[in-house]
Amino acid sequence: MEEYAETHGAPPSYFVLTMGCQMNERDSETIAGLLSGMGYAPAASKDEADFIAVNTCSVRENADKRFFGLLGQIKKLREARPGLVVAVCGCMMQQRHIVDEIGARHPWVDIVFGTHNIHGLPRLAMGAVLGKARAVEVWDEGGDIVEGLPARRGSPFKAYVNVMYGCDNFCSYCIVPYTRGRERSRGAGEVLKEAKALARDGVKEIMLLGQNVNSYRGALSAAGGVADFPELLLMLEEVGGLERLRFMTSHPKDLSDRLIDAFRRRKTLCNAIHLPVQSGSTRVLGLMNRGYTKEGYLGLLEKLRDASPGIAVTTDFITGFPGETEEDFRETMDLAERARFDSAFTFLYSPRRGTPAAEYEDRVPAGDKHRRFSELVGLLNAISAEKNAARLGRVERALVEGPAKTGQGIMSGRTDSGRLVNFAAPEGLAGAMRDIRITEAKTFSLFGELLPMEGGSAGEGRAAAGPCEVPDRGGREGRRREGRPADGP
Template identity: 40%
Template sequence: MVSKKLFIETLGCAMNSRDSEHMIAQLREKEGYETTDDLKSADLIIINTCSVREKPVAKLFSELGVFNKKKKEGAKIGVCGCTASHLGDEIIKRAPYVSFVLGARNVSKITEVLNRERAVEVDINYDESSFAFNDFRTSPYKAYINISIGCDKSCTYCIVPKTRGDEISIPVDLILREASRAVERGAKEVFLLGQNVNNYGRRFSGEHEKINFTELLRRLSRIEGLSRIRFTSPHPFHMDDEFIEEFARNPKICKSMHMPLQSGSSKVLRDMKRGYSKEWFLDRVEKLRSVSPEVSISTDIIVAFPGESDEDFEDTLDVMRRVKFDQIFSFKYSARPETEAEHFTNTVDDDVASRRLTTLQNLATDILDEKNKTHLGKIYSVYFEDLIQDYYVSGRSDNNLVVKVKGSDELLGQFRDVEITAIGRTILTGEIVG
């Protein structure tokens, strides 16, 4: 029997990538689909969407048009993810060749909507926190694991609560079982996913053991054969001392922390409803580095949020200079539908926003160049995960440095000591020394 072919394009965050893996698993197990990279041969085409910023939404309909022209006769097209959640049946109205729409909170229904013409399932209150998905992973070396769904924050710029619903923690026994199964199949690293991972345990659906994120980390670290634990993203507001101290002393927790700043101005942070101040953020960084000096810290920053003055922007630059982030993800503010900030009228001129973004990114580059020089000649334990061009294999150090060495697939899934011999902004080059 010839298997049916699935082509899936994933936009956006790691949670979207994991949702795509869940859909692939269900479609393989229940409908006999196998994945393909050839759009024209696919019987089912899925685009798993993002709506955090404006461009991915605009991209959706242009992509759908391309897919419709290239697909073979009889192939179905499905739209899933966050944009599906907030646009719903409008997608089919604008693109009537779309077969179904499946929201980010309804991933477990993929096999249900597949065979219902023009099905729309976008209930953001649907609870699939206890649904046991079939197993599929794009990488055998690393396991992405959702530990919560939804978001309880009310950040004025963010559409996620409108597309993923209220935050619900996934039961600890399901998480531990999934991690153990991944390790049994060869993964040495797990990557925990949630909108605010360190708010884990605030709410469960039904009667489940109540534990917090720090205790979850402790229990995961007891899994034999598991070498590394990573997670994203912790919320600065929930970075209490217990969490930071466990992060520092637990050898299985990778010493890499993503701390979304968003703005260095306490005034702008209040307008964003982030729940912390510039001073709190800097205090948490100081605490973190006092107990874990080798930690690398990355962040997200939005420039030109409505009402951001020159002084507010200078506060952001001040935090940049003081923290010296190892990596930043930075964007100009763009209004998103169904958010409070969509109605703010004190917008920043686009030319000003562009200049601020350039200034911020130039500073980040200068900081990164200086920090990268310190890695030359140092030795890091690297876990190799990917084959790349020109006979190189790449992996990551404990503190999230991307390192490549000459080698073959025999290195994949292995830890090796690597001495850094050359510096690049996004990847370091080294030689295996042990």
């Protein structure tokens, strides 16, 4: 790399393209950290990069098509610049047929690696740079969790922290247990150490990540003992400097009274939970292998709202699951009415090769599937709009994240409940926690007025610190998106 820098007057550069969920975004931060450690600098776009990594997702519909379309674009870049190194990784690479197809259609791709061996990237990258030998290294199972990998975070004041990897639930529609492997928890001490280091670094909000954080069982110390997720939360709530904790995602069947109690006693834990329900029909939930009933789910909501009044509950639905009848769908509409979610992602069912549901024969006709999808989204959006409208006039504390997409002089932040709020403010406020009076409510966002800090006037926040690459999210979609995210049950 030094030789390259001497010849070119600048270090070689990298660009990471990320598709899919927060777990992938966090993996991309590690990929960026490893490449930075090798001497690469971030590039502004893939068109300028010397090294392109594509971190793939196999959960959404047409993922293969989108991925191979992207490879077609990158191929043109490679033809123009033969020195360009291209690596592909992520969940899709854990599927043998995809790796075979890359070998057959795109033999020019330099490196193929999977979700379990990201730590091996520097060795594979060096091999590609020096010898341009093609390397395919995909492990079927994750071994021990590799700690201490560098990361280049997307934000100076918000961070993702993995608490566990993989999933043992095998919901019948989901590819994740096959691509991310069995559940493995990080040691509680390791998570705590990372959280403390992030707080020292100026991070104010941590999102704890796991496919099902409710299954977390992390070693407390080498001497023995195991912490469950509520216990881990208690430990993290004591980390000085951290102002907010969130987590993603909880499986309803494993939502314990102890976790509900953590909301009752919360300090920095935000008053929000993502609790994917998927269907309101107990019969369909059985076909999905979800392990709970409609009434059981509604009972959990009651307990949560009793423990922590006003808690924001968000969810995921799938419409058109094989075998879903009109009656089943009415059960889903009934659940949506009664649950009154703050917001929801709704997905049209589409089969994932290798999952049990892909073999189910009783497919819902496309017309019915789409009609049900629209009806459900209409109801969910109306409820979201009502719940946002109920916040008019309230003062909400927001973590200011950066300039809004809506126009100059407007900043965006997130409230405790996770709502997006825009308001007029100077850019220097990014990273500050500020009070906003809500003046306008839309279906998916709020608009407000920045209040002066107590005892002060404008009150500057901290400037965005340090160079932070913001990974390309590969076109994350809005609330009407299809397919499924890999971000939890």
